[in-house]
């Protein structure tokens with residue numbers, strides 16, 4: 044381990060007089076009161092870590108705050124918002140390799156590289172996530188089955204430990220830490236630089252095909268047929284329709300255009316061609332969340348889902364149309380702040396990952412359980428995954444279904460109970476969960492879905508890198524309080 048530099052900045056100055064803030068999980072169903080600070084560089088980060096150690100204040104790391112639940116909030120913590128560390132340090136348009144500070148967003152990244160004919164190889168469904176947040180959760184895209192998660196694109200990173208040491212990690216140097224900090228939900232240290240490879244593209248457009256499916260087994264069949272050669276696959280599922288319509292949906296396939304297919308790539312690669320439209324149905328996008336709110340109830344969503352499914356059935360079979368990368372990747376960003384339609388209670392997302400052989404049966408059961416409980420999911424998104432080498436990976440050789448549920452004061456308790464019952468179904472199927480989305484897991488469940496050996500190794504690394512348990516979030520306290528408890532060891 045390298046020698047730590049002394050903290051030379053006064054953290055109290057960085058904190059300032061008005062630093063208390065209420066910070067929400069993205070789904071608005073949970074919040075925490077903490078000291079919010081935006082460090083601008085490693086020196087400020089070091090000073091804040093030193094302050095935290097001296098005063099016994101726990102630290103929560105936060106990127107774009109796009110985790111649905113409590114992964115980036117910490118009650119009473121020093122919440123370090125890393126979005127001011129947002130410089131792209133280097134970009135090589137010959138190799139497609141970028142060095143970025145942790146607060147650089149996916150939006151910043153694609154806007155920088157797309158004119159040179161590159162695209163981030165793995166993106167989330169929103170472009171407002173940061174490099175640090177994406178690495179800490181090891182996010183997956185709609186191409187997870189093909190290229191693996193975000194971590195598979197990372198070549199190396201610098202990690203600042205709570206004791207001020209800065210470690211450079213890759214697949215050889217501190218390889219254990221490399222595979223644990225990626226997906227380590229901000230528990231081992233703070234990423235301060237991430238080196239990433241990106242994907243060469245020969246057009247600003249993808250070739251898109253959409254087709255309806257009548258059930259989850261049918262959707263899986265269609266995925267499996269296309270997995271060998273499709274670049275992206277994603278399914279939408281109508282989670283409200285029951286009976287013979289249960290599990291019906293629409294699959295979207297997207298493929299990169301091979302070199303030479305787009306006759307004038309420089310035209311489709313300009314930023315203008317990638318920007319999302321500023322108006323939808325003639326309305327300014329910023330206002331759209333409000334009318335959307337009128338549909339966020341069982342009746343409204345039943346009608347919206349039916350209309351969407353039947354519109355999908357009208358699509359001509361085999362029709363392929365072009366769509367810009369950003370438009371395909373960030374569909375959810377078309378309506379800024381669409382989550383406000385879920386106010387006042389917010390929403391949670393329940394995403395489970397199930398091995399292929401059990402996927403259809405398990406997801407059908409989850410949908411039935413939700414409907415029976417009178418708590419249907421309003422949105423269901425289906426993806427295919429593959430295993431990866433990261434210690435706490437959420438991926439399996441199989442499928443995931445992400446279910447969005449509205450939270451209200453009246454349904455909250457019943458919804459949490461439903462999630463706990465669904466947890467048992469997922470565990471029985473050999474499934475996994477994803478901390479970026481979670482708000483309802485219990486610690487005993489978390490300890491059961493992670494392989495024992497992996498959890499033990501992670502806990503040992505936590506004790507080595509952060510013996511004072513400085514790094515905490517409300518998620519880590521909810522799920523791993525006893526595992527991460529301060530060991531009383533001194534910093535190495």
Ligand SMILES: Cc1cc2nc3c(=O)[nH]c(=O)nc-3n(C[C@H](O)[C@H](O)[C@H](O)COP(=O)(O)OP(=O)(O)OC[C@H]3O[C@@H](n4cnc5c(N)ncnc54)[C@H](O)[C@@H]3O)c2cc1C
Nearest residue numbers: 106107108109110145168173175176179182183229234479
């Ligand atoms: C609309 C929407 C769509 C989404 N689509 C997808 C998707 O398709 N695939 C997917 O996998 N996820 C998806 N997500 C989830 C999202 O990608 C993850 O929650 C991601 O981690 C958010 O990044 P962030 O920068 O907002 O991080 P935050 O939510 O702020 O933080 C996430 C975690 O990273 C830690 N962290 C943040 N910065 C650092 C750092 N510098 N060093 C160490 N730890 C750090 C935090 O402590 C926290 O545990 C989606 C979320 C939303 C809201």
